[in-house]
Amino acid sequence: MLFGQKKRKPIKIPVKPVKEWKYTTCNYCSVGCSIEIGLDEDKKIVTSRGHAGADVNRGKLCIKGLLEHDLFNSPGRGTDPLIREKHYEAFEKTTWDKALDTASEKIKNIQEKYGRDSFAVVSTGQLLTEEFYTLGKLTRGCIGTNNYDGNTTLCMASAVSGYKRSFGSDGPPGCYADFEHTHCLMAFGSNLPEQHPIIYWRLKEALEKRKFPLIVIDPRVTMLAQFADIHLPITPGTDCVLINAMLYVIFDEGLQDQAYIDANTQGFEELKSVVQDYNPKSAQHLCGIDEDTIRNVARLYARAPAAMSIWTMGINQSTHGSDGVCNINNLNLVTGNIGKPGGTSLSITGQCNAMGTREWSSCSGLPGYRLLENENHREEIANFWGIDPEFFPKKRGLTQTDIFPAIETGEIKGLWLIATNPMTSMPNTARIRKAFENLELLIVQDVYEDVETNQYSHIYFPASVWAEKEGVHTNTERRVNLISNVIPAYANSKPDFWIFKEMSKRFDNGKAIDFPETPEETFEEMKKLSVGEGRTLDISGMSYEKIREARGIQWPYREGTEGLLGDARLYTDGKFQTPSKKANLIAVKFFNNNEQPCNEYPFWLNSGRVVEHFHTRTRTGKIGNCNKFSPTPYMEMNPDAAQELGIAHQTYVRLTSRRGDAVVLVQLTQRVPRNMVFIPFHFYDCVNRLTLGLLDPYSRQPAFKQCSVRVEPVAQHEAARINYESRAF
């Protein structure tokens, strides 16, 4: 008998007295896993499980999904609307009528005094699609500000912009099933096992059935890089150089799919000419990947019968984010890898419904991928809603990342934040704090009253969470899935849908525009707007009942479609959403405009995720094992660099950048090279005190992953105290 075995007790799995399972979809990341919530005979939630019949997750869930049902009664939930004259004063509880009346009056006063656009709205990728559509109606149609955006600008704006520039429209062309058909997969800046665990599981399952090369491009040895056949530890911010050098090899060796290029693309000659400057012999010195490896991966990719690229924040969160996406699309277009099984560009979206906000919120335009810049689109939506088309602006206003500088300059005086937490999520948070203090009105609408940003608000709206509401999400592969209303709203919180509808009644246009009573009626209204000649975003064949039955349907799914399957892929016929119907090959030039490590600040600062947490920990920071497994921020540092600076494992250090400083615990690891440190971005008062966040010129997305810092030892006792106090909010 082995040592200790005698005393070992078998693990007992408690029996959960489930009387009924209710269908819903996970409300964290964009994978879009189907979940069943188990209720006991008193309708109390006792457990949850992955839905075995759902194609996305096939019964699996990650730790966040498994514990998501603990959200409903988690600490810090907002119970009642709160109000105060000045931020930092004590809040007073109030009624919904008083809160909504006060908020709407203050918005109108600001707009009368300083102009309509002096009030801004920033939402999220976390709401349900019907809520996004209703918020769009309220913001574009009733409040009438053009400074309206989502926090998706921090996350997927570069993907959106790149898709529009290459293909003429947003919308990921591929799907998870492509893993089962591909012969080569390149992952750019995407650490699937921690960011999107169930997509990783789908990939792993495909690899177990049929081996194909997995190439990972990431400056850090991420978990995905550890499983890769080839890992390219690229110099931060130089993906354009690497892809141009691959294109150089492909053209030089005649490996392109010329028939596909001739039939379906435009811009080939310019692309070919620009990449002549990226001979791998010289490009290797910029991107840090040796010439032979560049040639090897270019040949592997171009010669594969079907090859696909996935990417996440390593591409998007960059000053070249939009160009990086266009260049990935270039790579796939010239090798004929768009719209075929296993051959695609597939951005892996961040938030559960970042796609829903892109499609229906009107943040960057008008519903259903319509554009403010297009007169016909403005008229179509104005007529549909029953308002004057002149009420709409003729081009898009400020993005989230431009709204904060506009607060600093006094151009914007009031702000409504919905399910977003810029005090943790935005770069250079000291600047964000000062901006908040400039505001005459800050409204925070969130599930949690103790969300960091609420320190600066004047009015707080407590929102209901996840399965306390009903509506749909769209996941990374364009699959629309249903969130069922499983339990009543917590305390006196209200669904965001209700809050937007009630707010609309307090504006003149709100009396002219019809706001349906229920999310399902709203979905039926959206379906009408999705129909149109050549529209890809067509949901007209869907209904709540069909979505539930299919456990998610991909768009396009047109009225009259037989069966429950939408189109798995876009652009299968080689026809794109540009005026010529051809895809644009966009030549991309590299400009080295990032803050670089130097003598004073010798380390690259990189940031990313851990599997236990979602975004700014507003929710996962409150949930049992998510928080227990990952309770505190840490910094990965290379042991050689640490030795040189006299820094020991698991000691606190001070990081300083040109913006600020942060104290953090060191974990020594070879995951990061000698000139880089890495910190998870989820934690308040940590990595974003340091980040610079230069903006991409097309998407306005910040470069979170490229700035420089120095690292210094600190007195341990004092550091531990600072670290504890700064996170004790």
Ligand code: SF4
């Ligand atoms: Fe939820 Fe994403 Fe985890 Fe699936 S992978 S359970 S969608 S957090």
